[in-house]
Amino acid sequence: MTNYILKRLGQGLLTVFLTVSTVFILVRLAPGDPAVSYAGPLATTEQLAKVREQFGLDRPVLEQYWIFLQQLFTGNLGTSYSFQAPAMQVVAERMPYTLTLATASILLTAVVAIPLGVWMSRRPDTNRELGVNVLTIAGQSMPDFWTGIMLLTGFAVLIPLFPASGFATWGGLVLPTITIAILQIALISRMVRREMTANFAAPFLTVARSRGVRNSVLTWRYAMGNSAIPVFTALGTRFAAMLNGVVVVEVVFAWPGVGSLIVRALETRDYPLIQATVLLTALLAVAVQLVIDLAYPLLDPRVRLGKAATA
């Protein structure tokens, strides 16, 4: 058990390390000079040189990487060029907003998608099921920025029920959450239906039914119990992906989260800020994945971590 956790932790940290290193290399490979974007187009050569010296951009790339690694392990990724504040701090301030949005979205998704998927799996090949099925296809076919703008226009501008942007009140959470959830509900409910249909066709369920087990118990305890792990994994993976910034939706709703921050950081070539964002979000995503893995024995007592767990 402890060994298993340590192994997974090691793998996770390796992933994070490779991610930030990749970003470091990509950023240095790319054309364009961050000193110019920092000092502005009118800066003199001397000013540019000063900026480069200030941020260590004049040193050899390998030395920069070494400094970067040292900073990485001390958790200090330097000063954001555009915010003039420690990059980690800038990202950490934005993180709660992204976390709030991601949590709200995944909760809404779970609450709607699981019953919906179960509902569909219990009425296979009926017209109503076909109808919902087509709706879920539509749900996963809508570009989220477009859905966002449509909802924004409908429920913030034409019918001013909710604030249009930002996170001043809790009402501001509603529209972005729905925008994200539409796609996720479509994906997850289809997955729940698939899992449940497979379980409903399994022999153990026929046996249970012939023994006279009630329908609700059959559905929720027998079939859902066996679908719990894949469904939970899917929800967790989606959640982890959302922590990496629900970029598009955050931009549409001017949400003060990490997603809109990275778009800005990329525009201004703010290296430390880019690195800090990638590092923090990758760390969080890996942590969530680890939690999902550790929760398996709770969902299915047959699972013994480290021994029977297969990829």
Added chain:
Amino acid sequence: MSLDTTPPPAGVPSDLPTGPPARTPSPSAVTKELIAKAGATRRRKAAQWKLRIGAVCTLIVIIPILLAQLLPLPDANHQDLSARRLAPLMDGHFFGTDQLGRDLLSRVLHGGQVSLTIGVLAVVVSGAIGIILGAAAGYFGGWVDTVVSRVLEAQMSLPLLMMLLLVVALFGPSIPVITFVIAIAQWPEVARLTRSMVLVEREKPYVSAARILGLHRIQILIQHIIPNVIKQATLVVLLLLAQAVLLESALSFLGAGPQRPFATWGRIISDGQDYITTSWWMVTLPGLVIVLMVVGVNLLGDGLRDRPRRKKKGA
């Protein structure tokens, strides 16, 4: 209501003879009506409808896009400031005009050419990478499998859209970069599927037979195994096309798409966003075009997957 208690076990009704009509002294209690109501029949019908509607939705969008140059439309970049933000159907502008008086329909169709080109190219690239690497990992196993599987896992835990934005922001939003980026984002799905199918396939007797006949391993893989899995793999690729179009539009919405004068779908919507309160059509109509096409492709994919496969002889 009564249907949900006992769903018929899959496969059983499909074995029933559907062709010949029930003779009057029928030995079987199964009537034509019962067959028509059976789950398998409904499923087949639903699959057919999905295929038909999917084809119609896709073609409605794709044919005009392909014919955009031939259609009697104003130039996509022709500005006419006296005809700014005309509502749809006014002055011969079927979709209306945008803030610079450009014909919206023409822009959507020409933008569609760019978006579709990128989507198709990306899917071809990711499909090729995915099938080759997935098949190699599944067939050879060992270190090949370890490397491919690790990369797959690592990529799935990476902040995807963020990385895509990063690459595009750093290397410039040219069409090759965007195509490459989308292909890189999508290959894991194909690779995983191909790998798992090849794992099953390589244990089958025909592979041993081929090996005994002295065929080279690579020849077995290319000539015998891949043809057996390619059909299902291409089905996934079709679904990836829908995703690629969505991904491209999201990138160009964020300003990381092909640069002007290309009018991609995402950019048209992002441009129209500022005028949403006064000119609804500038966002709504291009969005509906995307939705129509992506729904069409997804329905096609779904229908193809649900369609009962004809049993192969001797397979």
